[in-house]
Amino acid sequence: MAAPQVKSSSELTMAVLGCGTMGIAILSGILSSLTSLASSPSDPPTSPPALPRHFIATVRSSSSITKVESALSGLVKPNVSTLRVLQSTSNVSAVAEADIILLGCKPYMVSGLLSASGMKDALTVNHKEGHARSQKIIISICAGVTVPQLEQILREDVGVSADDLPIVVRAMPNTASKIRESMTVINTVEPPLPDSVTELLTWIFEQIGEVAFLPPSLMDACTSLCASGTAFFALMMEAAADGGVAMGIPRAEATKMAAQTMRGAAGLVLDGEHPAILREKVSTPGGCTIGGLLVLEDEGVRGAVAKAVREATVVASLLGSGQKNVNGTRH
Numbered sequence: 581m582a583a584p585q586v587k588s589s590s591e592l593t594m595a596v597l598g599c600g601t602m603g604i605a606i607l608s609g610i611l612s613s614l615t616s617l618a619s620s621p622s623d624p625p626t627s628p629p630a631l632p633r634h635f636i637a638t639v640r641s642s643s644s645i646t647k648v649e650s651a652l653s654g655l656v657k658p659n660v661s662t663l664r665v666l667q668s669t670s671n672v673s674a675v676a677e678a679d680i681i682l683l684g685c686k687p688y689m690v691s692g693l694l695s696a697s698g699m700k701d702a703l704t705v706n707h708k709e710g711h712a713r714s715q716k717i718i719i720s721i722c723a724g725v726t727v728p729q730l731e732q733i734l735r736e737d738v739g740v741s742a743d744d745l746p747i748v749v750r751a752m753p754n755t756a757s758k759i760r761e762s763m764t765v766i767n768t769v770e771p772p773l774p775d776s777v778t779e780l781l782t783w784i785f786e787q788i789g790e791v792a793f794l795p796p797s798l799m800d801a802c803t804s805l806c807a808s809g810t811a812f813f814a815l816m817m818e819a820a821a822d823g824g825v826a827m828g829i830p831r832a833e834a835t836k837m838a839a840q841t842m843r844g845a846a847g848l849v850l851d852g853e854h855p856a857i858l859r860e861k862v863s864t865p866g867g868c869t870i871g872g873l874l875v876l877e878d879e880g881v882r883g884a885v886a887k888a889v890r891e892a893t894v895v896a897s898l899l900g901s902g903q904k905n906v907n908g909t910r911h
């Protein structure tokens with residue numbers, strides 16, 4: 581891990597409160613990107629004036645400290661970035677030090693985590709030495725938790741006055757942040773965020789993939805399609821590989837072939853091909869593809885996948901209620 585360095589006014593500190601699967605994925609992507617940027621300084625400067633270069637990750641258990649350190653320490657480079665991994669007892673000091681706070685805990689934990697003693701002052705500490713921003717930015721990636729809910733928690737549970745509220749942003753990335761292939765949706769707000777904040781958010785999430793801005797009413801659907809979607813597509817890859825294995829292809833080759841074929845299909849669609857046209861182009865008259873597609877349609881795969889996205893949207897919308905295990909309330 582790089583030794584802490586003196587921070588310049590063009591450097592921001594980001595605290596990830598709850599650095600589990602997603603926190604690790606996001607920090608992996610940002611740390612890798614900072615290293616790439618540092619090694620190609622001739623690229624045109626497209627960055628905001630101040631970038632996050634100092635990172636503090638917090639977790640609950642000591643075993644998770646080891647896990648986060650072993651996942652991320654190799655990505656921290658001297659004179660480029662720093663990282664400290666701390667236990668949750670340091671949440672308040674991490675927030676006090678940070679310019680940007682990424683909430684990566686489970687949705688039902690948000691209120692408890694933010695209500696820790698001293699958090700109000702930590703969130704509203706202004707421009708003390710080492711702070712590049714006067715107003716802190718909280719970015720929540722917690723599924724189902726809305727910006728008004730977060731602001732209510734800050735006002736009512738944490739005791740922050742309306743005038744002192746940090747800038748609150750809801751964003752939904754996915755686990756492919758780790759390989760900088762996330763699809764991240766950022767919740768738009770009214771009135772819009774200041775341009776400097778939008779520029780910074782866009783920079784952060786563009787380091788880990790593609791970014792879209794959509795209104796709050798669509799965030800749960802985006803959570804389902806883009807974040808849960810990674811798991812849905814993984815299931816389809818497994819199923820396709822199983823078919824190959826059933827017909828004699830070794831498991832490792834079948835998995836790679838399914839994944840690369842899914843990547844190829846995705847690449848064509850991202851290149852502008854409509855999925856239905858792509859499907860028709862592959863379906864040679866009298867050929868094998870149409871034979872397989874008829875089975876998929878007969879088994880209701882299209883409806884099943886679409887309904888899975890719909891169901892996960894509804895479940896996501898319940899995750900902000902502060903309750904655990906909301907799936908059980910659905911049937």
Ligand SMILES: NC(=O)C1=CN([C@@H]2O[C@H](COP(=O)(O)OP(=O)(O)OC[C@H]3O[C@@H](n4cnc5c(N)ncnc54)[C@H](OP(=O)(O)O)[C@@H]3O)[C@@H](O)[C@H]2O)C=CC1
Pocket residue numbers: 597598599600601602603638639640641642644667668671683684685686687689693721722723752753754755807808
């Ligand atoms: N998984 C995914 O693909 C996606 C998840 N999300 C959202 O991201 C969030 C995180 O999900 P995920 O990364 O999967 O969850 P994880 O369970 O992997 O990570 C949660 C982390 O929070 C830590 N933690 C728990 N309590 C505290 C505390 N009081 N202070 C500091 N850290 C704490 C845990 O530490 P410890 O390990 O020690 O318990 C763990 O490291 C959720 O809100 C989820 O809705 C969004 C998009 C995709």
Ligand SMILES: O=C(O)[C@@H]1CCC=N1
Pocket residue numbers: 723803807808
């Ligand atoms: O399943 C979940 O609740 C989290 C949020 C989106 C993806 N995984």
